[in-house]
Amino acid sequence: MFDNAPQQRSRKSVYEQWVAHQGVPLIQGHYIADLKTTPVEPWARRNAAGCFINHDASNTSNDCYLLELAPGQETTPQHQLYEEMIYVLRGRGATSVWYDEHRKSSFEWGAGSLFAIPMNAWHQHFNASGSEPVRYIGVTSAPIAINLYGDPEFIFNCDYRFISRYAGEADYFSGDGTLTGMVWETNFVADVPNYALLAYPERGAGGRNIKFTLARNQMGAHVSEFPIGTYKKAHRHGPGAHVIILNGDGYSLMWNEGEPIQRFDWQPGTLVIPPNRTFHQHFNVGASPARYLALRFSGNEESKAAVRNLVSSRSVKLGGDQIEYEDQDPSIHRMFVQDTARHGVEVQMEEFVVAATR
Ligand SMILES: [Fe+2]
CATH class of the missing domain: 2.60.120.10 (Jelly Rolls)
Known part of the structure; x- marks a missing residue:
């Protein structure tokens, strides 16, 4: 699916191909007037809506995306071999994080909350409201990871547990x-x-x-x-x-x-x-x-x-x-x-x- 063969290399990096494959808008630029009203489109893989925001170095350092979760909905669980920080722009909800599905770390958040997904941990976000959407901005190191290995399937399907970062502690997100x-x-x-x-x-x-x-x-x-x-x-x-x-x-x-x-x-x-x-x-x-x-x-x-x-x-x-x-x-x-x-x-x-x- 992703063109990484040297003899056929396209002009787009594997990361850029992966973004294009997500089927949501890609905004290029260094300035967004209002993240709360930036248009998002349905994002089937996440069971949500979203868009990517890329800047001059998004292909070599970090990227950014918006995700909007409809009232009462939850994202499809995923794990990933890159770092992600999440800032909640509007709404309220909860997130579950785990390596072992019988030992989840769950916590609640609202507009103004900041947290990070431990490297390669499974995670799922829930909108706690039945009437208001949730919208967050995520900043990730996906470009480096995806371009380094050249295969997004590996990035999203590796089972390694980084227990030096997260060992399944129930109070991991207590805020201490x-x-x-x-x-x-x-x-x-x-x-x-x-x-x-x-x-x-x-x-x-x-x-x-x-x-x-x-x-x-x-x-x-x-x-x-x-x-x-x-x-x-x-x-x-x-x-x-x-x-x-x-x-x-x-x-x-x-x-x-x-x-x-x-x-x-x-x-x-x-x-x-x-x-x-x-x-x-x-x-x-x-x-x-x-x-x-x-x-x-x-x-x-x-x-x-x-x-x-x-x-x-x-x-x-x-x-x-x-x-x-x-x-x-x-x-x-x-x-x-x-x-x-x-x-x-x-x-x-x-x-x-x-x-x-x-
Ligand atoms: Fe600065």
């Missing part, structure tokens, strides 16, 4: 965990929009942050919040950070060195995926703190050791990938001042931005 530095290691976060954060001055303007490692994954996540009337510092890093806006009203700027700056407006439900090594900067122009969840390809190991030495938090003048406020294009601050004024919000950047940039 361990905090190391800025990293909360857990398997379930019930309410990400209201989760308590830690001070994170490195990215500027009174920001707060927490990083999540879920289900012993290599992939990682973090939540960032910045106050009313502020914006963060520009920075860049590798591909695959899926930034989901949870609260607030604002915009992100994205640009490559020497190229025009592009603007992307956001509100709760917007998805922004900064391309590989593209500078990006987030601005809060609304009357409440702005908070986002980033579901990333990269893990949190380096954060545990030395978050203050991260290249993405070090000035470009010092060989890093962050633009300090005093070094940014002055038009960036002017645009922010105009936008906050339009929203009737007072700028709170005086202590962060030097006079030269005003």
